Amino acid sequence: MRRKEIIRPDLNPNVSVDCVIFGFDFQQLKVLLIEREGDFPDEKSRLALPGNLIYDDENLNMAVNRVLKELTGLDNIFLKQIGAFGGVDRISKETDKEWLRSIRAHPDARVITVAYYSLVRISDYLPAASSFAVTANWYNVDEIKDLAFDHYTILKTGLNQLRREISFRPIGFNLMPEKFTLGQLQRMYEAILGRSLDKRNFRRKIMKINILSATDEKEYDVPHKPAQYFKFNEANYKSLVETGFDNFSF
Amino acid sequence: MRRKEIIRPDLNPNVSVDCVIFGFDFQQLKVLLIEREGDFPDEKSRLALPGNLIYDDENLNMAVNRVLKELTGLDNIFLKQIGAFGGVDRISKETDKEWLRSIRAHPDARVITVAYYSLVRISDYLPAASSFAVTANWYNVDEIKDLAFDHYTILKTGLNQLRREISFRPIGFNLMPEKFTLGQLQRMYEAILGRSLDKRNFRRKIMKINILSATDEKEYDVPHKPAQYFKFNEANYKSLVETGFDNFSF
DNA sequence: AATACTTAGTGTAATTCGTACACTTTCAAA
DNA sequence: TTTGAAAGTGTACGAATTACACTAAGTATT
Numbered sequence: 001m002r003r004k005e006i007i008r009p010d011l012n013p014n015v016s017v018d019c020v021i022f023g024f025d026f027q028q029l030k031v032l033l034i035e036r037e038g039d040f041p042d043e044k045s046r047l048a049l050p051g052n053l054i055y056d057d058e059n060l061n062m063a064v065n066r067v068l069k070e071l072t073g074l075d076n077i078f079l080k081q082i083g084a085f086g087g088v089d090r091i092s093k094e095t096d097k098e099w100l101r102s103i104r105a106h107p108d109a110r111v112i113t114v115a116y117y118s119l120v121r122i123s124d125y126l127p128a129a130s131s132f133a134v135t136a137n138w139y140n141v142d143e144i145k146d147l148a149f150d151h152y153t154i155l156k157t158g159l160n161q162l163r164r165e166i167s168f169r170p171i172g173f174n175l176m177p178e179k180f181t182l183g184q185l186q187r188m189y190e191a192i193l194g195r196s197l198d199k200r201n202f203r204r205k206i207m208k209i210n211i212l213s214a215t216d217e218k219e220y221d222v223p224h225k226p227a228q229y230f231k232f233n234e235a236n237y238k239s240l241v242e243t244g245f246d247n248f249s250f
Numbered sequence: 251m252r253r254k255e256i257i258r259p260d261l262n263p264n265v266s267v268d269c270v271i272f273g274f275d276f277q278q279l280k281v282l283l284i285e286r287e288g289d290f291p292d293e294k295s296r297l298a299l300p301g302n303l304i305y306d307d308e309n310l311n312m313a314v315n316r317v318l319k320e321l322t323g324l325d326n327i328f329l330k331q332i333g334a335f336g337g338v339d340r341i342s343k344e345t346d347k348e349w350l351r352s353i354r355a356h357p358d359a360r361v362i363t364v365a366y367y368s369l370v371r372i373s374d375y376l377p378a379a380s381s382f383a384v385t386a387n388w389y390n391v392d393e394i395k396d397l398a399f400d401h402y403t404i405l406k407t408g409l410n411q412l413r414r415e416i417s418f419r420p421i422g423f424n425l426m427p428e429k430f431t432l433g434q435l436q437r438m439y440e441a442i443l444g445r446s447l448d449k450r451n452f453r454r455k456i457m458k459i460n461i462l463s464a465t466d467e468k469e470y471d472v473p474h475k476p477a478q479y480f481k482f483n484e485a486n487y488k489s490l491v492e493t494g495f496d497n498f499s500f
Numbered sequence: 501a502a503t504a505c506t507t508a509g510t511g512t513a514a515t516t517c518g519t520a521c522a523c524t525t526t527c528a529a530a
Numbered sequence: 531t532t533t534g535a536a537a538g539t540g541t542a543c544g545a546a547t548t549a550c551a552c553t554a555a556g557t558a559t560t
Contacts, residue, residue: 015265015362056360059336059360060334060335060336060362081333081334083331083333083334084310084331084333084334084364085310086309086310110306110309112265112310112364114334114362181507181508182508182509183507183508198548198549198550199508199509199510200509200510200511200549200550201547201548201549203509203510204510204511205546205547219507219508219556220556221556221557222506222507222556222557223505223506223507223556223557223558224505224506224507224508224555224556224557225506225507225508225509225554225555225556226507226508226555226556227507227508227509228508228509247546431536431537432537432538433536433537448519448520448521449537449538449539450520450521450538450539450540451518451519451520453538453539454539454540455517455518469527469537470527471527471528472527472528472535472536473527473528473529473534473535473536474526474527474528474534474535474536474537475525475526475527475535475536475537475538476526476527476536476537477536477537477538478537478538497517499518501560502559502560503558503559503560504557504558504559504560505556505557505558505559506555506556506557506558507554507555507556508553508554508555508556509552509553509554509555510551510552510553510554511550511551511552512549512550513548513549513550514547514548514549515546515547515548515549516545516546516547516548517544517545517546517547518543518544518545518546519542519543519544519545520541520542520543520544521540521541521542522539522540523538523539524537524538524539525536525537525538525539526535526536526537526538527534527535527536527537528533528534528535529532529533529534529535530531530532530533530534
């Protein structure tokens with residue numbers, strides 16, 4: 001059986017990385033999508049996750065970090081693998097096939113993609129810094145109904161994993177600026193979880209966990225009682241982890 | 251940037267699937283490993299996860315199901331993807347490189363592997379039915395300290411994912427025979443979670459969840475009070491899922 | 501200056517869930 | 531008859547979860 005490896009090395013599958021880049025604008029959960037050139041039946045199907053084939057001298061981490069750097073100008077951003085998708089008939093949409101014929105040497109080769117999700121501060125993202133030859137924009141996650149290839153499946157899978165992960169680890173802080181109010185933090189959790197939370201219960205739990213430090217700054221110029229700003233306390237979180245604590249469900 | 255896709259299609263990475271096949275012998279959690287031929291410094295490094303390159307006309311699911319069928323003779327067994335591993339220097343152990351030179355046409359090509367874990371009833375596994383040209387055996391998971399390539403990392407990652415998943419979904423029943431005692435079920439949870447559980451608390455919760463049906467059969471010929479046999483009640487579990495229930499932590 | 505609007509900020513009570521803990525029963529083996 | 535081994539069973543305490551409503555402090559409007 002192992003001999004089959006010897007007689008079938010010729011046309012190996014291509015491997016790409018695709019990235020679900022989440023952001024948060026203090027209102028809704030956003031995803032960064034690229035708009036492809038060409039004729040597409042509707043806007044949805046011309047939108048795709050940013051991604052690219054991986055180079056021969058790269059490993060997976062290098063490839064996904066390169067794609068992110070090219071697109072957002074950012075290094076060292078939070079990344080987690082969603083998984084590998086696809087195979088021989090992953091690309092079934094006819095317009096996608098045509099598009100691939102226009103840009104790839106071997107358009108019929110199977111492409112297996114390894115997908116990641118990442119969490120970025122929208123304010124850090126500089127569209128102008130992008131070296132991507134395509135336009136990229138933020139879209140509300142809950143308004144996306146379809147995407148190119150199987151990217152909608154990847155988006156949904158990534159969102160489900162994010163929802164699960166965030167109740168074990170406070171990874172949502174990667175979406176927030178350094179200083180934030182408790183109201184903003186709660187809206188971030190609500191945007192990711194897709195449901196509203198009780199303000200008092202949320203505050204009691206986050207303060208009890210003790211991973212926030214109050215600053216002496218407040219909001220100003222807001223047409224309501226100004227809120228206090230807090231920071232994420234990395235050191236407190238680390239010592240919390242060492243106790244085995246992993247309950248961040250709200 | 252997209253143009254790079256055109257000028258770099260020549261040596262694409264190979265993609266393999268590897269499988270962490272878990273079993274349970276009513277005492278400990280087991281994993282099915284293959285023993286490679288050749289000279290290796292010790293027994294550990296000659297042991298590897300079963301796996302193979304994927305064919306050009308297969309997708310990932312077909313490939314992993316094929317590998318499982320070839321090795322175990324079993325179809326339709328529980329499978330969950332762990333993720334994609336590796337890249338250009340995934341294979342760093344010298345003995346592994348030598349072994350690959352002996353069996354592959356392009357031993358230096360990068361291999362990215364997509365790993366899965368599966369849960370099988372040990373009693374269903376028929377070693378004789380295997381068409382693999384290598385010997386395969388069950389090993390106690392907690393006695394494995396190292397494996398070929400990066401397979402030990404894959405095993406640990408898979409075990410961690412299994413531990414997390416089993417507290418949301420009762421997937422452990424895939425390891426059990428149709429009829430089992432509550433003691434056997436508890437030992438299965440203990441083997442996966444790696445810690446002992448309180449008998450009364452375990453029983454109270456599993457009975458409250460109401461996903462077991464009592465049979466009218468009992469153990470016999472056992473040197474202690476014979477235990478009642480239970481079955482997993484799929485229908486009850488399905489209606490439970492519809493309520494949104496997903497707390498299977500013990 | 502008064503009013504309206506908006507979000508910040510705060511406590512309590514009821515319920516459910518998690519956890520710790522010990523003795524009797526029933527079989528086979530000695 | 532005794533011994534050993536696992537089955538089977540209930541209670542009490544503390545922690546966590548949930549539901550719920552009013553006052554405070556700003557800006558904007560009139």
